[in-house]
Amino acid sequence: MTTPxxxxxxxxxxxxxxxxRFTRASRALGRxxxxxxxGGFGLVIVLVFIVLALFSGTLDRYDPTFVFAAENPNFKVDxxxxxxxxxxxxxxxxxxxxxxxxxGEHWFGTDRFGRDIYARxxxxxxxxxxxxxxxxxxxxxxxLVIGAIxxxxxxxxxxxxxxxxxxxxxxxxxILILLIVQIAEPSTRNVVFxxxxxxxxxxxxxxxxAVLAVRGSEYVQAARVTGxxxxxxxxxxxxxxIGSMLIIVFxxxxxxxxxxxxxxxxxxxxxxxxxxxxxxVSSGRGALDLHPWESIFAxxxxxxxxxxxxxxxxxxxxVLDPRLRGV
Amino acid sequence: xxxxxIRRAVLNIFVLWIVATIVFFAVHxxxxxxxxxxxxxxxLGGVTPEAIARAEAILGLDKPxxxxxxxxxxxxxxxxxxxxFLTKRSVWSELGRAVPYSIELGVLIVxxxxxxxxxxxxxxxxxxxxxxxxxxxxGAIFALAAPAFWTASIAVxxxxxxxxxxxxxxxxxxxxxxxxxxxxxxLIPMFAGGIASTATTMRLLRSQMLEVLRxxxxxxxxxxxxxxxxxxxxxxxxxxxxxxxxxxxxxxxTIIGSQIVLEQMFNIxxxxxxxxxxxxxxxxxxxxxxxxxxxxxxxxxxLFVDVLYxxxxxRVRLA
Numbered sequence: 001m002t003t004p005x006x007x008x009x010x011x012x013x014x015x016x017x018x019x020x021r022f023t024r025a026s027r028a029l030g031r032x033x034x035x036x037x038x039g040g041f042g043l044v045i046v047l048v049f050i051v052l053a054l055f056s057g058t059l060d061r062y063d064p065t066f067v068f069a070a071e072n073p074n075f076k077v078d079x080x081x082x083x084x085x086x087x088x089x090x091x092x093x094x095x096x097x098x099x100x101x102x103x104g105e106h107w108f109g110t111d112r113f114g115r116d117i118y119a120r121x122x123x124x125x126x127x128x129x130x131x132x133x134x135x136x137x138x139x140x141x142x143x144l145v146i147g148a149i150x151x152x153x154x155x156x157x158x159x160x161x162x163x164x165x166x167x168x169x170x171x172x173x174x175i176l177i178l179l180i181v182q183i184a185e186p187s188t189r190n191v192v193f194x195x196x197x198x199x200x201x202x203x204x205x206x207x208x209x210a211v212l213a214v215r216g217s218e219y220v221q222a223a224r225v226t227g228x229x230x231x232x233x234x235x236x237x238x239x240x241x242i243g244s245m246l247i248i249v250f251x252x253x254x255x256x257x258x259x260x261x262x263x264x265x266x267x268x269x270x271x272x273x274x275x276x277x278x279x280x281v282s283s284g285r286g287a288l289d290l291h292p293w294e295s296i297f298a299x300x301x302x303x304x305x306x307x308x309x310x311x312x313x314x315x316x317x318x319v320l321d322p323r324l325r326g327v
Numbered sequence: 328x329x330x331x332x333i334r335r336a337v338l339n340i341f342v343l344w345i346v347a348t349i350v351f352f353a354v355h356x357x358x359x360x361x362x363x364x365x366x367x368x369x370x371l372g373g374v375t376p377e378a379i380a381r382a383e384a385i386l387g388l389d390k391p392x393x394x395x396x397x398x399x400x401x402x403x404x405x406x407x408x409x410x411x412f413l414t415k416r417s418v419w420s421e422l423g424r425a426v427p428y429s430i431e432l433g434v435l436i437v438x439x440x441x442x443x444x445x446x447x448x449x450x451x452x453x454x455x456x457x458x459x460x461x462x463x464x465x466g467a468i469f470a471l472a473a474p475a476f477w478t479a480s481i482a483v484x485x486x487x488x489x490x491x492x493x494x495x496x497x498x499x500x501x502x503x504x505x506x507x508x509x510x511x512x513x514l515i516p517m518f519a520g521g522i523a524s525t526a527t528t529m530r531l532l533r534s535q536m537l538e539v540l541r542x543x544x545x546x547x548x549x550x551x552x553x554x555x556x557x558x559x560x561x562x563x564x565x566x567x568x569x570x571x572x573x574x575x576x577x578x579x580x581t582i583i584g585s586q587i588v589l590e591q592m593f594n595i596x597x598x599x600x601x602x603x604x605x606x607x608x609x610x611x612x613x614x615x616x617x618x619x620x621x622x623x624x625x626x627x628x629x630l631f632v633d634v635l636y637x638x639x640x641x642r643v644r645l646a
Contacts, residue, residue: 163338163341163342163345164345166342166345166626167342167343167345167346167349167622168349169580169625170342170343170346170580170621170622170625170626171346171349171350171618171622172583172584172587172602172618172621172622173580173584174584174587174588174603175587175602175603175606175614175618178603178606179350179353179354179357179606180353182357182358182606183353183356183357183358255472259472259474262474263474263476263588266474266476266588267587267588267591267603278474278476281474281476281477281480282476284480285480292480292481292484295477295480295481295484296481296484299473299474299476299477299480299481302472302473302474302477303469303472303473303474303477304472306471306472306473306474307468307469307471307472310468310471310472311468
């Protein structure tokens with residue numbers, strides 16, 4: 001039965017059953033991985049990290065905050081006062097297992113507080129991915145609104161908006177993040193917002209030029225002739241045609257924001273409390289010459305995840321928009 | 328051309344005014360002031376709110392915001408950046424000390440970046456889809472992803488482990504004062520920063536070279552029997568390197584950003600380190616001055632690059 005208000009015909013895509021859509025999507029994904037081997041490789045690493053983040057509680061082997069103890073090699077039951085003065089821990093049978101080298105028990109060793117580095121690297125995935133996805137989403141959405149308005153209306157609006165964008169771009173990025181985070185109190189959420197805000201110029205400029213290219217096209221002019229409203233033209237005609245651009249900006253942004261968060265945390269201004277790879281690299285630097293493991297593994301995790309997102313972004317760009325190749 | 332430059336310069340000044348406004352109000356709503364930071368870091372017991380208020384009054388932080396903003400802009404118009412709360416020296420003289428260090432490190436980073444990126448980009452394009460190309464591109468992808476502070480840390484580990492050279496972070500010599508000591512000090516940060524900036528340039532040069540190598544005039548040059556070396560260096564590179572100029576303009580902002588971390592790590596008293604310190608100390612005039620100077624460098628470098636582009640490439644018309 002049809003109601004008078006129901007649309008008479010749905011667009012082709014919307015009539016497909018969920019199953020057909022799923023098989024189509026997975027086939028497209030398989031094709032992507034076969035064509036773009038490096039991109040497929042990046043996708044696999046990203047998925048592994050997502051699994052690590054989701055199941056960090058079961059894959060971590062140990063609690064990331066648990067302080068491990070080790071047998072005290074110098075233990076003496078009844079030390080003399082002189083011996084105690086030399087080594088205050090001599091009377092306790094166990095000591096904190098700090099700076100253990102990687103072993104079967106502690107895959108990546110332990111840090112300066114005797115905590116398992118492997119467990120901490122696994123738990124650090126959560127923060128990295130939250131920041132990456134969150135900040136990139138904010139940057140792309142805000143960049144879309146600003147870039148679309150700026151490119152669609154041009155004129156004075158464009159002139160002013162672009163100068164504000166230029167100003168945010170010219171502002172030293174890390175200082176901007178530091179200021180925003182400190183104004184709004186340091187927390188994971190505020191770091192996400194600060195990074196997303198700082199990323200707006202990059203997203204807005206790319207999206208603006210994409211909208212500019214679509215704006216002059218014949219189908220947009222045709223839509224305008226039929227009397228379509230600005231909003232309708234933007235949503236129905238402009239947006240679908242810059243969709244691939246948005247996906248590319250989003251995926252490349254994730255890696256960049258993970259790197260930015262690591263830098264901010266390395267400098268000591270990251271979200272307090274959360275386990276952050278950047279902060280791990282910095283805390284491992286305290287004893288870098290003798291115990292480099294914490295810095296090496298945490299930095300390795302950053303590099304691997306950022307590299308995976310870059311490979312994925314590059315491959316997506318090649319597949320979705322060949323014109324942008326090499327940009 | 329002249330009117331283009333003037334118009335862009337005027338717009339840049341407008342941009343700098345926005346930057347000044349952002350930094351002024353950001354600092355204003357930032358919790359804590361220079362006075363309260365100083366008292367809390369000195370860890371003096373029994374500091375009363377009145378004492379902090381008195382100290383703030385001496386620094387002029389008690390005046391109405393609008394009045395402070397007006398005075399700030401008025402000074403700015405006269406190129407007066409005020410004086411640092413901490414050292415009581417003018418911001419210009421603080422800059423005079425810090426800028427040479429930052430320029431030294433920045434130039435070294437750019438030099439390392441380009442001496443690696445240009446040959447690597449050419450080689451990668453010439454050997455497209457062969458083993459060297461894959462290896463070099465893999466290296467570029469790695470360089471783009473590895474944080475500079477991490478590669479620098481690893482380098483420090485290796486230098487300490489193999490006892491390669493002494494890294495002295497206390498002497499802080501300029502290159503013209505003690506070249507050997509200064510280079511040992513700058514070596515790791517310049518490579519860490521340089522390698523990180525290599526990837527973008529190298530990838531762009533590669534794709535430009537690939538495009539140019541398919542042009543008709545390259546085919547003609549080959550048909551004339553010119554040696555491959557001449558074709559690549561004389562005919563291809565000359566036409567491929569222009570877009571690199573744009574990247575150079577853009578990397579200025581990136582390099583200033585990476586300098587904050589590297590200067591902090593290696594105790595280099597440059598602009599980046601000073602910027603970071605001025606935020607944590609709430610040294611308002613210093614922070615505002617430094618941000619404005621950095622923004623000035625970024626916007627006018629971009630203008631310079633655009634103008635240069637117009638001069639070098641007759642196809643680009645500036646209007």
